[in-house]
Amino acid sequence: MRLEGKVAIITGGGGAGIGHAIARRFAQEGCAVVVSDVNEAGAQAVAAEITASGGRAVALRVDASLTEDVQSLVNLAIATYGRLTTVVNCAAMATVKYLHEISEEEWRRTIDGCLTSVFLTARYALPHLMEAGREAGPSITSISSANGVVTNPHFGGYSAGKAGILGLTRNLALDYGPHGIRANAICPGLILNDTSRPRVQADEAEWAGNLDCYPLGVIGTPEDIANGALFLASDEAKWVTGTTMMIDGGLTIQSPEAVMRPSFRRRWKSGAVHLTPEA
Numbered sequence: 001m002r003l004e005g006k007v008a009i010i011t012g013g014g015g016a017g018i019g020h021a022i023a024r025r026f027a028q029e030g031c032a033v034v035v036s037d038v039n040e041a042g043a044q045a046v047a048a049e050i051t052a053s054g055g056r057a058v059a060l061r062v063d064a065s066l067t068e069d070v071q072s073l074v075n076l077a078i079a080t081y082g083r084l085t086t087v088v089n090c091a092a093m094a095t096v097k098y099l100h101e102i103s104e105e106e107w108r109r110t111i112d113g114c115l116t117s118v119f120l121t122a123r124y125a126l127p128h129l130m131e132a133g134r135e136a137g138p139s140i141t142s143i144s145s146a147n148g149v150v151t152n153p154h155f156g157g158y159s160a161g162k163a164g165i166l167g168l169t170r171n172l173a174l175d176y177g178p179h180g181i182r183a184n185a186i187c188p189g190l191i192l193n194d195t196s197r198p199r200v201q202a203d204e205a206e207w208a209g210n211l212d213c214y215p216l217g218v219i220g221t222p223e224d225i226a227n228g229a230l231f232l233a234s235d236e237a238k239w240v241t242g243t244t245m246m247i248d249g250g251l252t253i254q255s256p257e258a259v260m261r262p263s264f265r266r267r268w269k270s271g272a273v274h275l276t277p278e279a
Contacts, residue, residue: 004031017222028053033055037059038091065113084129096155114162142169143225143229185243185245191220191225
């Protein structure tokens with residue numbers, strides 16, 4: 001088992017997407033996990049799924065942008081499993097508007113959900129990662145986004161938060177490398193799960209345009225990201241730190257306009273204000 005003996009906290013793990021897939025994949029490889037999410041029922045369901053399959057998991061309702069919640073998350077990992085070796089940051093928040101339409105409250109909520117959450121988990125997990133020691137292979141993996149490297153119209157707050165993750169990840173790698181702690185980020189492209197797939201595929205023209213954005217001609221799945229996160233958390237990646245892993249089907253190797261989903265491109269060219277996300 002590739003993660004035997006490791007203990008992970010996973011934020012944003014209670015939905016149907018990336019965090020859920022990572023929690024499940026880690027548990028399959030022997031990792032004990034603490035699944036957290038603002039959706040308590042979702043987090044509990046994921047933990048129950050893992051334990052029913054023979055894995056080790058507990059769950060907690062956590063808003064990863066709140067200090068007290070993150071402290072409780074770290075404390076639960078220590079109380080339950082005795083140590084902490086691995087952090088995976090999947091929590092996020094998106095406000096999709098022109099910047100002049102975003103309220104200060106929406107801006108703060110977006111930055112807190114995307115970036116402050118990563119700071120807080122690192123801040124309170126790092127003493128325990130250092131205590132675990134180099135031989136435990138401690139690591140922090142944060143889910144950024146292709147929008148942290150390129151962007152789509154009206155994603156200013158989200159792109160700023162996701163780009164900030166990349167800078168913070170490099171600094172974590174630099175400052176804590178001497179302690180044997182590795183820090184890396186993953187930038188996914190468009191990911192489909194059981195919840196989003198019917199909505200995204202409902203418009204055939206839009207769906208075809210989405211496929212055209214990707215050189216591989218397919219859209220990613222949560223499991224694609226989970227496999228990357230598994231590698232980064234494993235001892236196979238013991239000399240990998242400070243990196244950004246692009247798991248995006250080739251999206252970001254293209255020119256900026258080519259990466260835009262069709263509906264985004266139309267709004268951008270027309271100058272239309274976009275107040276609600278479509279996907």
